[in-house]
Amino acid sequence: MKAKGEKIRERIVEAANQLIYKKGFNAMSFADVAAVVAITKGNLHYHFNNKESLLQAVVEMRLAAIRQQLILWDAEFSEPKQRLKRFLQMLLNEQNELVRYGCPMGSLNMELAKQQTDLLNISRELFDAYLPWLERQFLLLKIKQSEQKARHFLSMAQGAALMCHVYHDQAWLLQECVVIEQWLDSLP
Amino acid sequence: MKAKGEKIRERIVEAANQLIYKKGFNAMSFADVAAVVAITKGNLHYHFNNKESLLQAVVEMRLAAIRQQLILWDAEFSEPKQRLKRFLQMLLNEQNELVRYGCPMGSLNMELAKQQTDLLNISRELFDAYLPWLERQFLLLKIKQSEQKARHFLSMAQGAALMCHVYHDQAWLLQECVVIEQWLDSLP
DNA sequence: GTCTATATGCAGATAGAC
DNA sequence: GTCTATCTGCATATAGAC
The missing domain is CATH 1.10.357.10 (Tetracycline Repressor, domain 2)
Structure with a gap:
């Protein structure tokens, strides 16, 4: 429950939220999200194993x-x-x-x-x-x-x-x- | 305007029409269409250079x-x-x-x-x-x-x-x- | 026209060093 | 946690033999 860890998660979900809306879920790639948040794809995968878990987080938000x-x-x-x-x-x-x-x-x-x-x-x-x-x-x-x-x-x-x-x-x-x-x- | 040539074209367009409807345009691949028509991907590309021309033909139909x-x-x-x-x-x-x-x-x-x-x-x-x-x-x-x-x-x-x-x-x-x-x- | 083979690119996902 | 490097698969598309 580290504050910094929570913050990056929120930033990822917010970026994915925008990208899903503007590009569509299938057109949005991990590379897209990582670029917006300014982290690498590998790091993004550490926070969200797959696209489904990302979608889940976005929907919950x-x-x-x-x-x-x-x-x-x-x-x-x-x-x-x-x-x-x-x-x-x-x-x-x-x-x-x-x-x-x-x-x-x-x-x-x-x-x-x-x-x-x-x-x-x-x-x-x-x-x-x-x-x-x-x-x-x-x-x-x-x-x-x-x-x-x-x-x-x-x-x-x-x-x-x-x-x-x-x-x-x-x-x-x-x-x-x-x-x-x-x-x-x-x-x- | 060879009869046989027209026929395969129609079969391709009909297959693409169904696949676009049932899978969606982006989810439909050349491999999908080729499989339904029972030809190879390479041959399909001979008839339709790209997906856009396939879409055009489907919409016209x-x-x-x-x-x-x-x-x-x-x-x-x-x-x-x-x-x-x-x-x-x-x-x-x-x-x-x-x-x-x-x-x-x-x-x-x-x-x-x-x-x-x-x-x-x-x-x-x-x-x-x-x-x-x-x-x-x-x-x-x-x-x-x-x-x-x-x-x-x-x-x-x-x-x-x-x-x-x-x-x-x-x-x-x-x-x-x-x-x-x-x-x-x-x-x- | 139809095929096989292949080029190229990008996607999702993993491994392992730091 | 974050990175680099890499694997694997599948997509569009092309080259060239038949």
Whole structure:
């Protein structure tokens, strides 16, 4: 538990986090990560045996951030609809990154979904962190089929992120956010 | 234009098409394609210099299929809403493949969107083939903001395909199709 | 056209000196 | 812990015989 040892681990995970988002998990190499952290590949392998353990660490870091964020939103807004709109606001706040690199969750899960089952099981936890929270908001609104509503909300957000990314088109994202917000407002 | 030469080319493109869908473009190797077609890697390189030309050929094949399909749908249904519902029916018809491998368009574009700009420009043509057709249907319905409606429709479909793929969950897809159809019915 | 053989590069991963 | 050196495997791609 040496302080310095912990620090380098954090720097590695942070570098991997950025590289996974900007290059994709498969395109990211140990050499890439080592270069950013300014250590050698061999040293990096001392800290993380393989790519899977690196992914695990990155996902855990993201999970901690997501959970903290949701707690914050719960405290910040008492109205469930306001909380859901805060979720949409997040898309707008990060519109530049979304257009360039896609959704950090969606793009990673999509990349791992085709064949790499073990890795997908790890990255899917990111969605799992959001879904119950979303469902709870619809439950609080006393809306029927709250699970289905949560899924629809998340689906629409992912679809918007995917399309605006493929077309590098901010306008697409903005318009989708408007439509999703209208859908929220149309609910009882 | 020798018949036999054309035939092997078609077999290569068909094999690549399947492998790109089921394994992903980057995970697919020349060795994979050669094995399916039962030729050697060297021979495959004689027909396609590099992966980009293979992708180009695959996309062109898919484009031809899409265009033919849209012409068919136009002939089959006179009502624009029926045509759009036929699009949703396609998702249901291929639900097993969607759950396993995702949307052939969406997963390919997502994979290429992060860094490989040249390849993305090729694969995006697939979306470009659908979008004007979708917009035309909303135009025929005399619906305002038909372009935005087409984008929303496609976004929702892509979101549904992504989520049902990541969760390997047919129910997710089915429910989203129901919701999207309700959205269509709610339009004037 | 199709093959074998090979060049080249980079990936993930390991061994062992310091 | 961090380094250098190296192994192994597989990828794209090319050369040249048949």
